[in-house]
Amino acid sequence: LKRENMEGFRNEFLDMHSYDQAMFFIEQKKSIRLQIYTYLSPEEIADIMESIDEEEQTRDLISEMDPRFASMVLAEMSADNAVDILNEMDKDHIASFLTIMDTSAADEIKHLLHYEEKTAGSIMTTEFIATYKTNTAKQTMQQLKEQAPDAETIYYLYVLDADKRLVGVLSLRDLIVAPEDTKIESIMMEKVVAVSAGKDQEEIAQMMRDYDFLALPVVDFQDHLLGIITVDDIMDVMEEEASDDYSKLAGVSDIDKPNDTALISVKKRLPWLVILLFLGMFTASLIGRFEETLNQVAVLAIFIPLIAGMAGNTGTQALAVAVRGLASGDYGKQGKMKLVLREASTGIINGVICGLLITLVIYVWKHEIYLGVLVGISIAATLFVATITGALVPIFMDRLKIDPAVASGPFITTINDIISILIYFSMATLFMKYLI
Amino acid sequence: LKRENMEGFRNEFLDMHSYDQAMFFIEQKKSIRLQIYTYLSPEEIADIMESIDEEEQTRDLISEMDPRFASMVLAEMSADNAVDILNEMDKDHIASFLTIMDTSAADEIKHLLHYEEKTAGSIMTTEFIATYKTNTAKQTMQQLKEQAPDAETIYYLYVLDADKRLVGVLSLRDLIVAPEDTKIESIMMEKVVAVSAGKDQEEIAQMMRDYDFLALPVVDFQDHLLGIITVDDIMDVMEEEASDDYSKLAGVSDIDKPNDTALISVKKRLPWLVILLFLGMFTASLIGRFEETLNQVAVLAIFIPLIAGMAGNTGTQALAVAVRGLASGDYGKQGKMKLVLREASTGIINGVICGLLITLVIYVWKHEIYLGVLVGISIAATLFVATITGALVPIFMDRLKIDPAVASGPFITTINDIISILIYFSMATLFMKYLI
Structure with missing residues (x-):
């Protein structure tokens, strides 16, 4: 590359898998990349771009290309991936790319741009292979050979009736083993599992995983085939959703990448911390109202972090179970009621056991039975309430159509801090005469 | 079904997708299932069993069948799935099933049983299609048609040399468009991405996602093809690993299923809570050592939960970032150093901003500048140390070859409680003369 040996570079580079090409490509300096663009065709560059999973990164690369070349690259990419990248750009950029692009590619992209993100x-991609149910296996095979280079997958063929409605699906496997003059209609599967264009991507991932599909057709309300979703896109969705749930539980808006600077990390985390700081101030002012009690029995302060911590821990556990349960769609209306009841029972059992334990420990350690009983009862009550809270908050958010995963661990922990301190100091006020 | 109409039941049931069959099947009472077994062939039952993702559930179903029938079902399943189920049984059961099974299926299963779990x-499955590089496209197509019904995927064909070493891969797409008399060697991809049998499943999932493969070959150290891993198995792995990381962050050993009872939930959560309770006792005894200080300045107690809470929050954020980063394999040795440095900078910036904020708030609220400065400095120092701790703990665990995800949120939170209280009370002791 350094010796500007174009042939040598092409030979070696094009022999690599497109993912490895992409990794090599990203690591280069901008000046080198600009040189590579001139060595490769838009189609070859398009393959590389498709192998990059981070749309922001691809957008930056596309933006550094000559606009005319960039629009050729976008046209060569499969339409669904091109749309993902365009969705990261501002409207003016999108419009200008679409104007200089060849019309048929531009039309396909415009069509897909209308759909809401994450549906x-x-x-979906519109590069699928469809055949008619009255065709023979041989005709279909012939059509397949012609269309194979452009299609996103050739392993499923979708079967349409005369009205272009989706009526069946045929795997390439079944087509290959079928005698040449068989009618498609007699070898296709009639029960097609299809989704509507507005369906949430997380539910689709769940379906593909359960049914072990390599591709899933997308239809409009009249069963016309709009496109297909392939398993490689779904794997990215699964990774994205898992990472999303995980980072929300931890209270970060996004997991940092290896090359992020500290400032980017701060931007992702500080907003959460500031909100939690103010919630924490609320906790502090709550304890402030019990300052008199604390002045009389300073030893009470010793157990504040323990009780608040246990409330936070049990709340996070219940939260995680509820969020995952709601996301998997395993719980119906009745199931949610059952979930809350189970959490309540779990909270009581865990509370009573931990409460008895701590009473015992404090008695052995400090020889103070009243203090022990106070802390024990507080732990038991706190664990009970905190467990229910951890389950109820995501259920309410789900009912309000908010993604329950937004109820992050730190958020639930802070709410449970407040609850636990209220319980603890109310109990302490009741026990006051035994403690002084 | 109720009217014992075998033909009617078969017609309707076999028309459903095997996943729907499985869901229907699980919901039935045992007596009905036993009746269904007699209506269907081992092969049909095997399809249903393959669609159930929970190996424990499949094991229970297999166990309730007549042993001879069960072993026929296991033999009909693809060997990798049969092994997953057998792995859930005790050794005596495995041995007895293998004894009555037909020999070739038993041999395949015995072979796979030797591999460590999660590798x-x-x-992998051993039902792949392999061809020789000297064959022609036509010969290979013929072979494909014969082997298609038994193979796990026919979309990739693996190409061997005369020594049976893996030398290339060919997609069905390329085979279909190739002229009939082409030699395989001239159309195959020579750069095959393959993994060794001992490779961790999480890394494999990462590879398949990055390279968008539908299947990946597994080889021994001499490049002999042992088996292939297909994308449907990898989707299950991804889901399993994501769920695993998520529940560990929340401090539960496993996410509850809708039908779990409270007692099962308690079993999954109580051990964590008891450990955390004792760690919390340690925190309490630490504050106990500052009881004198607290007696003099009870107002100090007000801010304990705030400071401990903020330490927990920032620690969980850093933990999540580090755990995901380590799991993705994005960080090399140098990267880890860079990660810690970035976390340190992030901790300082977040700490200083939150510290200044809280000083201001306390001054406005309580008009106590010394208390404000004390809490502010404590917050700043705590956030700095807690952020580094959150990143360091998983890195150390990774170095000790422990899965860093085991460092759960509640665990890091409790460690950071202790750190924050040490910092806070040390600062308070320094500031003592201004506070009284």
Whole structure:
């Protein structure tokens, strides 16, 4: 590359898998990349771009290209991936790319751009292979050979009736083993599992995983085939959703990448911390109202972090179970009631056991039975309430159509801090005469 | 079904997708299932069993069948899935099933049983299609048609040399468009991405996602093809690993299923809570050592939960980032150093901002500048140390070859409680003369 040996570079580079090409490509300096663009065709560059999973990164690369070249690259990419990248750009950029692009590619992209992000419509591709049910296996095979280079997958063929409605699906496997003059209609599967264009991507991932599909057709309300979703896109969705749930539980808006600077990390985390700081101030002012009690029995302060901590821990556990349960769609209306009841029972059992334990420990350690009983009862009550809270908050958010995963661990922990301190100091006020 | 109409039941049931069959099947009472077994062939039952993702559930179903029938079902399943189920049984059961099974299926299963769980060897299947590089496209197509019904995927064909070493891969797509008399060697991809049998399943999932493969070959150290891993198995792995990381962050050993009872939930959560309770007792005894200080300045107690809480929050954030980063394998040795440095900078910036904020708030609220400065400095120092701790703990665990995800949120939170209280009370002792 350094010796500007174009042939040598092409030979070696094009022999690598497109993912490895992409990794090599990203690591280069901008000046070198600009040189590589001139060595490769838009189609070859498009393959590399498709192998990059981070849309922001691809957008930056596309933006550094000559606009005319960039629009050729976008046109060569499969339409769904091109749309993902365009969705990261501002409207003016999108419009200018679409204007200089060849019309048929531009039309396809415009069509997909209308769908809401994270729905079936936005992740599907329109490059599928469809055949008619009255065709023979031989005709279909012939059609397949012609269309194979452009199709996203050739392993499923979708079967349409005369009205272009989706009526069946045929795996390439079944097509290959079928005699040449068989009618498609007699070898296709009639029960097609299809999704509507507005379906949420997380539910689609769940379906593909359960049914072990390599591709899933997307239809409109009249069963016309709009596109297909392939398993490689779904794997990215699964990774994205898992990472999303995980980072929300931890209270970060996004997991940092290896090359992020500290300032980017701060931007992702500080907003959460500031909100939690003010919630924490509320906790502090709550304890402030019990300052008199604390002045009389300073030893009470010793157990504040223990009780608040246990409330936070049990709340996070209940939260995680509820969030995952709601996300998997395993719980119906009745199931949610059952979930809350189970959490309540779990909270009582865990509370009583931990409460008895701590009473015993404090008695052995400090020989103070009243203090022990006070802390024990507080732990038991706190664990009970905190467990229910951890389950109820995501259920309410789900009912309000908010993603329950937004109820992050730190948020639940801070709410439970407040609850636990209220319980603890109310109990302490009741026990006051035994403690002084 | 109720009217014992076998033909009617078969017609309707076999028309459903095997996943829907499985869901229907699980919901039935045992007596009905036993009746269904007699209506269907081992092969049909095997399809249903393959669609159930929970190996424990499949094991229970297999166990309730007549042993001879069960072993026929296991033999009909693809060997990798049969092994997953057998792995859930005790040794006597495995041995007895293998004894009555037909020999070739038993041999395949015995072979796979040797591989460690969660490695390439344990999730691969041996039902792949391999051809020789000297064959023609037509010969290969013929072979494909014969082997298609038994193969796990026919979309990739693996190409061997005369020594049976893996030398290339060919997609069905390329085979279909190739002229009939082409030699395989001239159309195959020579750069095959393959993994060794001992490779961890999480890394394999990462590879398949990055390279967008539908299947990945598994080889021994001499490049002999042992088996292939297909994308449907990898989707299950991804889901399993994501769920695993998520529940560990929340401090539960496993996410509850909708039908779990409270007692099962308690069993999954109580051990964590008891450990955390004792760690919390340690925190309490630490504050106990400052009881004198607290007696003099009870107002100090007000801010304990705030400071401890902030330490927990920032620690969990840093932990999540580090755990995900380590799991993705994005960080090399240098990267880890960089990660810690970035976390340190992030901790300082977040600490100083939150510290200044809280000083201001306390001054406005309580008009106590010394108390404000004390809490502010404590917050700043705590956030700095807690952020570094959150990143260091998983890195150390990784170095000790422990899965860093085991460092759960509640665990890090409790460690940071202790750190924050040490910092806070040390500062308070320094500031003592201004506070009284």
